[in-house]
Amino acid sequence: MREIRCHKVASGCASGPALCTREAISFLGNVDPETGKVVDPSHELYGECICGKVLIFPGGKGSTVGSYVIYRLQKRGLAPAAMVNLRSEAIVAVGAIISGIPLVDRVPEEVLQLERGTWVKVDADQGTIAISE
Amino acid sequence: MYLSQEEERTLSGECGKTSRRMMEILVALGDIYGAERLIPVRSVQIAGVSFKNIGDAGLEWIRDLNGQVVVPSILNPAGMDLCRWQEMGISEEFASKQLQTVEAYRRLGITIDCTCTPYQIYDELARPGDHLAWSESSAVSYANSVIGARTNREGGPSALAAALIGKTPAYGYHLDECRRPTHLIKVDADLAGSDYGALGFVAGRIVKDGVPLFRLRSRPLRDELKALGAAMAASGSVALYYVEGVTFSPPLPLESEETLSLGREEIEEVYEHHPGSGAEIVALGCPHCSVQELERVADLLEEKKVTKELWICTARKTAEARPDLVRKIEASGARVLCDTCMVVSPASERFSKMLVNSGKALSYLPGLCGVKAGFSSTKDCIRAATEEGPA
Numbered sequence: 001m002r003e004i005r006c007h008k009v010a011s012g013c014a015s016g017p018a019l020c021t022r023e024a025i026s027f028l029g030n031v032d033p034e035t036g037k038v039v040d041p042s043h044e045l046y047g048e049c050i051c052g053k054v055l056i057f058p059g060g061k062g063s064t065v066g067s068y069v070i071y072r073l074q075k076r077g078l079a080p081a082a083m084v085n086l087r088s089e090a091i092v093a094v095g096a097i098i099s100g101i102p103l104v105d106r107v108p109e110e111v112l113q114l115e116r117g118t119w120v121k122v123d124a125d126q127g128t129i130a131i132s133e
Numbered sequence: 134m135y136l137s138q139e140e141e142r143t144l145s146g147e148c149g150k151t152s153r154r155m156m157e158i159l160v161a162l163g164d165i166y167g168a169e170r171l172i173p174v175r176s177v178q179i180a181g182v183s184f185k186n187i188g189d190a191g192l193e194w195i196r197d198l199n200g201q202v203v204v205p206s207i208l209n210p211a212g213m214d215l216c217r218w219q220e221m222g223i224s225e226e227f228a229s230k231q232l233q234t235v236e237a238y239r240r241l242g243i244t245i246d247c248t249c250t251p252y253q254i255y256d257e258l259a260r261p262g263d264h265l266a267w268s269e270s271s272a273v274s275y276a277n278s279v280i281g282a283r284t285n286r287e288g289g290p291s292a293l294a295a296a297l298i299g300k301t302p303a304y305g306y307h308l309d310e311c312r313r314p315t316h317l318i319k320v321d322a323d324l325a326g327s328d329y330g331a332l333g334f335v336a337g338r339i340v341k342d343g344v345p346l347f348r349l350r351s352r353p354l355r356d357e358l359k360a361l362g363a364a365m366a367a368s369g370s371v372a373l374y375y376v377e378g379v380t381f382s383p384p385l386p387l388e389s390e391e392t393l394s395l396g397r398e399e400i401e402e403v404y405e406h407h408p409g410s411g412a413e414i415v416a417l418g419c420p421h422c423s424v425q426e427l428e429r430v431a432d433l434l435e436e437k438k439v440t441k442e443l444w445i446c447t448a449r450k451t452a453e454a455r456p457d458l459v460r461k462i463e464a465s466g467a468r469v470l471c472d473t474c475m476v477v478s479p480a481s482e483r484f485s486k487m488l489v490n491s492g493k494a495l496s497y498l499p500g501l502c503g504v505k506a507g508f509s510s511t512k513d514c515i516r517a518a519t520e521e522g523p524a
Contacts, residue, residue: 009161033188064288065186072190093161094290097154098194 002131004107008124009088012102015121015130016081018114019053021045026062027069027095036078054120055080056111060092070095082122084111084129104129134163134302135170143298151200155294162291163302172303175282176205176258177296178251179243180268181289183212183477184231191289192234201242203299205258208238209269210421211247212478214470215449221470221480243296247472248448250359250421252280261381264307266295270372271420271493274362277373279355281381283307286372306373313385314346314375322397323350327510329357330492331403332395333364334508337371337496339393346375346387353379356423363420364492407495409507412488415518416475417511418446419491424455426511427469431461433515442484443467443518446474467518476501490514 021044025031030040036051050073060066070092073079083096085105096103102124111129114120119132136144144160146153159171181187181195212231213223223231239245249269251258259265261281267273268287276282285305287295295301305311318336322328336345345365353361353376365371375383417430422445430445445462449471452459459469475481475489476497486505487498498506509517 007164009165011157033190064180067288067290068181068187068191068194071194072188075190075193088161088165090162090165090288090291093165094158094288097157097161098290 002133004111004129004131006084006104006127006129007106008127009093009105010096010101010103011124012082012100013121013123013125014081014102015119016052016054017116018056018118018120019045019048019050019116020056020112020114022058022112024059024061025057027060027066027091028063031069031073033069033072033076033078036073050080051078053080054082054084054122056084056114058086058112059089061089062091064091066091067095067098070101071099074099074101084122086112134160134168136160140171149199151198152297155297158291158294159298159300159302163304166302166304168302168304170303171300172264172307173299174204174266174295174301175260175263176265177202177292178207178209178267178269178272179238179289179292179296180209180287182209182234182238182247184227184234185212185477185479187234187289189230192230192237195234195237198241198293200297202296204296206243206296207246207248207251207258208235208243209247210249210474210477211235211472213473213480215247215472217470220468221478222483223480227479241297246448246450248421249474250423250448252276253421253423254448254450264301266292266301268292270366270370271359271363273372274366274374275359277306278362278375278380279358286370309384312373312383313344314383314387315343315389315391316340316345317348317387317392318345319348319392319394320396321350321394322400324353324400325351326357327360327490327508328400329353329361330364330490330495331400331508333361334368334403334492334495335395335399337365337367337369340365340369340371342370344373345371346377346383348377356426359420360491364496367493367496403492404508407506407508409488409509409513409517412441412486412507412517414442414444414484415488415514416444416446416494417490417514418444419474419476419489419494421474422447422451424451424458427451427455427458427462429511430515431458433512434462434465434467434519437465437519439466439518440521441518444475445469447471465519488514488517
């Protein structure tokens, strides 16, 4: 187990298996709100389901409607358990806050390369990420 | 970020769950963008109105909120004319959800004007130097560039947070250092009408999220500035621009010596690359038509009958101000649609190709509606809508 310091964007504490990408995510367009799957064939996570995962990605991009997509996912029980960014931007930050999903940022880049399925606990309120190794 | 005692109390939940969440949004954004404090806003314009965009979850979120806005707040265009949706071919199911969405906003104390041109119907929402929290990209560009107010481009939730708290984090276009021009664009051509939309379409792709300073040969009118800004906000994400001798001057001089020269050729290419042939519908009013634009359309349609669907989109208050013009336009068989536009309404999706006079609609129709777009001047759009045979 190792612990990394991070910065809280949206409060809360949750854990789950890591799902990492080095590509930014546009929740509007990249992710299907009905299934929680990444549906953009050009995305590194194409075909992956983000439901219940600790989704680790550099940050969001695209339309601000992406915030609502995160909320829709949460309402359907398809949202990530928690999210980790290098640098959060407004779309993902707002989506996480209105959905009550813990979101942290300002982590070292190596976090983007965690092996998929690694168990990760995100405690936004304490500003820590615990990684099981 | 510095918070006052009152702001801290709101953040701790003393003023209820909705206020807490809203303050969390403002603080998180302030943190992300390096704001030092919150500042009061004069007015708010809220995105996330068309049910096509927000869906059931967005509606549920708005319904879950409890509170009242504390500054004048109005809405972005909805997915349909709130009264004449049946004529647009909107399903009852969609209409019901759209009306519920509007109702959910009304319950929060928001004025039900659904428009991308709030400045055309209310003078008091934005004055020079005012801080605002507006959402719609063309309205943001107009407020910053033409009115000389200061606003970032807010998402739906951050605008709603600003409306309920009455404040916004002071970063980005609220600050002088972010209002400095980044590119000088010289245009050596005489431009008029839709040429400004074409110029914006080209310039937005070049400057992306920069702040262009234009040196123009011709002197744009307000509606032409509206078209220029709208197009740049769609083909790029320009939220502020300057036109030498026309708009306010920049607070700080040009950042770089990056100079671009555009001429008639670049403008003509926009028309040539987007011919109107094959369009089954013509739609004007992106952004929403002003009274002057309605007058021009009414004149062009005089003693003509449309041979294709022709939509003229405007704000309800603008249409209500000039029922004579609406009657004149509709005598041709065209429809004056309020509260909505071709970009945010699902009614556009049943067409395969639409002819527009707007650089903004030209940018958005293919991606957001799956509709091909042709681009022409207002006059040629009206001609295409009234001539026999295919466009």
